[in-house]
Amino acid sequence: MLNASETVLMEKVDYSDQTNELRLKNQRSDFLGEVKDLRSVAKERHVLFVQEVKKVREDVNLKIQELHEEMNKEILSIQHDYVSLHQKVDIICDAVTKFVKMSDEAVERVERDIHKTSFVSLDHS
Structure with a gap:
């Protein structure tokens, strides 16, 4: 009877192992199928991501x-403004120089x- 129970038990264990x-x-x-599906979805998303990038x-x-x-364009505009401003400053400097020169000449005159009138007035006295 022990052998029969062992045999039945062994058959049940074998059946359980098989199931x-x-x-x-x-x-x-099922897992490999899901992985395959997810891999294809990931590839599609990667392609879309690369296109967006x-x-x-x-x-x-x-x-x-x-x-x-x-x-x-801004650099060219700034350079143009610089040249224009520099030219205007040169004109102003020339005008101031001429004015100072004329002023000096007028002061000398x-x-x-x-000086002449003081000599003349000294001579008349």
Whole structure:
């Protein structure tokens, strides 16, 4: 009777092992199927992500180019303004120099006239 119980028990253990193996095979198959599906979804999303990154990169490069052109225009404008201002300062400096020279000449004439009149008044006295 012990042998018969052992045999029945061994058969039940073998049956349990077989069902566990089948269940594990099915779970493995299901898991591999899910992994495969997720992998294909990840690939699709990666492709979309790369496309978006390329679009953003193109937009950024375009904005950088536009800013560079705008900065170049501003630099040219500033350089033009600098040259124009420098020319005006040169004109003002020339005018001030001429004015000072004329003023010095006028002062010299007045001083000569004063000097002459003081000699003349000394001679008449």
